[in-house]
Amino acid sequence: MTRIEVDVEEGRARCSLSTGLLSPRVLSCDDTGARVALVATGALLLAGDAVRIDVRVGPGAWLHVVETSGTVAYDARGGTATWDVTIAVAAGGTLVWEGLPFIVAAGADVTRATTAELGTGATLLLRETLVLGRTGEVGGDLRSGMRCTLAGRPALVDDLRLDASRTAPGILGDERVVDSVLCLGMRPPATAPSPGRAHLDLDLPGALVRSLGRDAHTGSLDAVWGQWLAHVAGAPRPGAAEPPAVPHPPPSQPRPSQPRPSQPRPSQPRPSQPRPSQPRPSQPS
Amino acid sequence: MHQVTGTHPDVLLMLLADARLPTGGHTQSAGLEPALRAGMAPRDVPAYMAARLATTVRVEAGTAVVARHVALGPARAADGAPTLADVRAAWAARTPSPALRETSERLGRGYLRLLRRLWPDHPALAVLEEDLPTRGRRGALTVAGTARPAAGVPRPLVLGVLAACAGLDAVRLARLVAYDDAQTVAAASLKLEPVDPAETTTWVLAAGPDIDDVVAEVSHLTDPDHIPAHGAPLMEQWAEHHARTTERLFSA
Numbered sequence: 001m002t003r004i005e006v007d008v009e010e011g012r013a014r015c016s017l018s019t020g021l022l023s024p025r026v027l028s029c030d031d032t033g034a035r036v037a038l039v040a041t042g043a044l045l046l047a048g049d050a051v052r053i054d055v056r057v058g059p060g061a062w063l064h065v066v067e068t069s070g071t072v073a074y075d076a077r078g079g080t081a082t083w084d085v086t087i088a089v090a091a092g093g094t095l096v097w098e099g100l101p102f103i104v105a106a107g108a109d110v111t112r113a114t115t116a117e118l119g120t121g122a123t124l125l126l127r128e129t130l131v132l133g134r135t136g137e138v139g140g141d142l143r144s145g146m147r148c149t150l151a152g153r154p155a156l157v158d159d160l161r162l163d164a165s166r167t168a169p170g171i172l173g174d175e176r177v178v179d180s181v182l183c184l185g186m187r188p189p190a191t192a193p194s195p196g197r198a199h200l201d202l203d204l205p206g207a208l209v210r211s212l213g214r215d216a217h218t219g220s221l222d223a224v225w226g227q228w229l230a231h232v233a234g235a236p237r238p239g240a241a242e243p244p245a246v247p248h249p250p251p252s253q254p255r256p257s258q259p260r261p262s263q264p265r266p267s268q269p270r271p272s273q274p275r276p277s278q279p280r281p282s283q284p285s
Numbered sequence: 286m287h288q289v290t291g292t293h294p295d296v297l298l299m300l301l302a303d304a305r306l307p308t309g310g311h312t313q314s315a316g317l318e319p320a321l322r323a324g325m326a327p328r329d330v331p332a333y334m335a336a337r338l339a340t341t342v343r344v345e346a347g348t349a350v351v352a353r354h355v356a357l358g359p360a361r362a363a364d365g366a367p368t369l370a371d372v373r374a375a376w377a378a379r380t381p382s383p384a385l386r387e388t389s390e391r392l393g394r395g396y397l398r399l400l401r402r403l404w405p406d407h408p409a410l411a412v413l414e415e416d417l418p419t420r421g422r423r424g425a426l427t428v429a430g431t432a433r434p435a436a437g438v439p440r441p442l443v444l445g446v447l448a449a450c451a452g453l454d455a456v457r458l459a460r461l462v463a464y465d466d467a468q469t470v471a472a473a474s475l476k477l478e479p480v481d482p483a484e485t486t487t488w489v490l491a492a493g494p495d496i497d498d499v500v501a502e503v504s505h506l507t508d509p510d511h512i513p514a515h516g517a518p519l520m521e522q523w524a525e526h527h528a529r530t531t532e533r534l535f536s537a
Contacts, residue, residue, distance in 0.1 A: 145514075154378035157514040161339075168336035169329045170320060170520040178518060193529075198522040203377035203386065212518055 002051070004065065007058035008032050021051045033062030033094070044071050045110065047079025054086045057093035059119075070100040070129075073140065075107030083112045089185075091119035095126075096229065103131040104162075108140030116148040116184070118155075123185035124148070125232045127225055132162060132176040135215070139176060148184055155184055155204040175212040179221045181228060182208050186235055188228045197221075297451035301444070302461055304472065308395035313388075314473030314535035315466050316341075316520050319527035323519075327478045331488045334470045338463060338495040340517040341385075345441045346462040347503040347512035348376040350455045352445025354507045355416075356409035367509050369416035369442060375509035376439050382521040384528035388537040390437030397443050400450065409449035413438070455504045463499040467492045476534060 002020035006013055008031070015034050017024045021044060027035040038053070045051065057063045073081055083102075089095045104110055116124055133139025141163040148156040166172040175196075184206035191199045197211040209224050304310050320333055352372045355361075380386050404410055417438055441462060448458040471485040502513060524537060 148378075154374050154510075156381060157375070157378045158381065158516045159514045160516050160518070165336075165339065168339070169325050169333045170316070170336045170517050170523070171340065173325075173519055175519070196522070198382070198518075198525045200381040200521065200525070201383050202381055203374075208381050210518055210521070212522065 002053045005056040006061045006063045008061045035064040037066045039068050045073040045081045047076035049081040051083045057089045057095050059090040060092040062094040065097040067100040072103045073108035073110045076109050080109045085114045087116035089118045089122040092121045094123045097126045099127045101129040101131050104140045104142045106137040110142050112144040114146045118150050120151045126182045128180050130178040150204050177213045179211040181221050294452045312536045315469040317470050317473045318535045319523035323523045340515040342466045343513040344379045346459045348441040349445040350503050350506050352442040353448045356412045356446045356449040371509045375512050379514040384524045389439040392440040393438040393443045404450040407450040409446050413446050459500040459504045463496040
């Protein structure tokens, strides 16, 4: 099981990591948080694979998870694979997870489950790009479940059943890419209306922008991601006496539309954005 | 005692399934008008009906069934027993589209008015007033200083309380929610596309097995956490777009 834990202890962020099918590597670290890359330790995702990623962010800490390549779930030839993510962000903590495309090839049969529990004043910013089929393929079967709570109350519960029935009118129809940015724990800024995209303000503080498209290039939410990341990074955190130490948004980079091979390539994670070592100047209020 | 006593539950079931009930059902197309405007082919209406029964209708029916169970109050004294506020929270978490939540709460107000008139002294209504005291009240319809309407009580939750008052069991309630959705699609299609009314009736009849699947999935539920959460991303987009459209036949 892959595990990433970040806690603030004695004025210093402490990361506790363990390696599973994905290996976490610290890219940078400061007093209250860290940027951590997830690197595949072998070919993913094959029949029988059970990826488990547990992420815990301690009180007042921040964590930015960076994926170094997208993931392809390959033809399972009758087998199945699972991808389970468990997230816990304690009071005042911040987790930013920039997921790269998760591609479900023809013949794959994958169940994804993401569970996130946020404490009071915690924030989660999560990118998820689901792609049904490589170019020219119909794609395999995917069930993708999301269960998020905010201070113990349900905030978002959403099960997408994207098997052969997904082409039904109203589910996905002819679309095959489901790109989403979820912000929980605070209400992110409004986004401009755009065809094929919906901005959904949740009942509790938070919003989901979901874009549906034919390929990974159209309807991309890179701009929304950048906008919301800046918002999350600039938000004052409860209990924080000093300016927030959440990283500046990285400069917008084109996301790979096709994943790179999944061999471990520790020398080739995306370059980490150096963070300023001094605290950000406080915003005029 | 109950104002409506001695009336067979089947009559009450027919009453609740009747489009002539004064609850504003005529303003609804179950998302069909938004779907057709977005370019869905009219020949796909039966498939659309089935897609709803596989997704959003299960959230609705599950919410109604659990609300009925909670309103009947068998576990009310127990610590940590779910309240109707928990049922509403579970429904809201499963309905990320604000347009769909607002539509449901607007319809809920109509049912709530009827409920208060028909069963003013029923214990199930008392549970609703206790658990969600400020919701759906006249005078509490807008949040001061904002354009957003105050949160109401979603339609399936009120339907669940109505079922508790009317003596409808969970199976009948789930079937009512599913049938009503299919019939709403069928009736709306008559106003949106040139189609033979007998033809649309065959669609509802053909959806029978799908309606039974809904009943089988939700009628035993008692826990808000177990309410199905099957999403329909395109329907959400269409609903959001329709809510910002001015020239429309149906409100949703």
